[in-house]
Amino acid sequence: KEYNVAILGATGAVGMRMIDQLANSTVPVKNIKLLASKRSAGKKMKFKGQEVTVEEATPESFDGVDLVLASAGGAASKKFLPEAVKRGAVCVDNTSAFRMDPEVPLVVPEVNVDQLKNHKGIIANPNCSTIQMVVALEPVFKKYGLKQIVVSTYQAASGAGQSALNEFYQQAQDYLDGKEMKSTILPTGSDKKHYPLAFNLLPQIDVFEDYGYTHEEWKMIHETKKIMLNDMDAKDIKVTATCVRVPVPISHGESVYFEVADKSATAEDIKAAIRDADGVTLQDDPDHQVYPQPLTAEGHRETFVGRIRPDLENEGAFHLWVVADNLLKGAAWNTVENAERLVEQDLVHVPEDHYEAK
């Protein structure tokens, strides 16, 4: 069986990587459609060495499509994905448009692949910073239980899209050339003020919401609970986050403090659980200065974990450092990995009671 696949947002930072990840996946592709905005229509791109012309996305673009991989922003997903589902296409969406919808499974294959079978046409891919944290913590949760997670993120510029990444590089160049740095996007295109990221740190990712937390921080709280407990408001695991944009182009880092339920667990036990888990590589050897870094994680599909150590004040509490390529495991690869699992489980079918636009 082969599938007609469409990539929505094919020209973006994530979309370009979706093309590459799909080409190197187990998904049998019959025909590929590359969709973007009107601006990119006519642009030539390549899939498995063959030239493909980018088309402007319209509802009719999805006629005859079996599988859609989307990363063109929340507004485009809201507009197009219900249209695609109506036309019989199963959609894996990398935007935040449907993540919290109770009808939409939010899936990280290493953690909750069993949720895929509940889809009604749309499967959501979590936020990049959530994905790498749950991949690292799921093996700990399964073996020792989790009571609390406190995470601080060090997030790369590319998480804000290709234009933000370009703005960051230009700022760095201007700074070194002794010119004034210009900011029009970061910290977020959707807020009023903009600041340089080069040679700086921005403790704002997305807009501010309730209690002084940013939208990104709320995403980490709610998505972690929905993925690990299947309930965004669950109280079983307490989660809190501080999200910071750092002057790194690709790969997010996270410092995670967590408390386990089984107080007999040692740091060696935690290391062993993480070492044996799918999709994770342990890089934890302080004696030889081995630990995960953005530069070494870039371009890889795995999540890298190191600096695992006990908290010395609280019993059953630990710290770790986790790094993953935000554009691959945090986005394009997790999307394609979900597509691979859908194909393997023969779930590339839209059910009759499919998702309808609300």
Ligand code: A2P
């Ligand atoms: P385009 O390149 O034509 O603007 P990024 O996250 O790197 O900024 O990329 C966003 C992606 O989403 C790009 O491929 C962009 O296409 C695409 N996109 C943005 N808005 C729309 C829209 N309304 N319809 C279709 N594609 C869109």
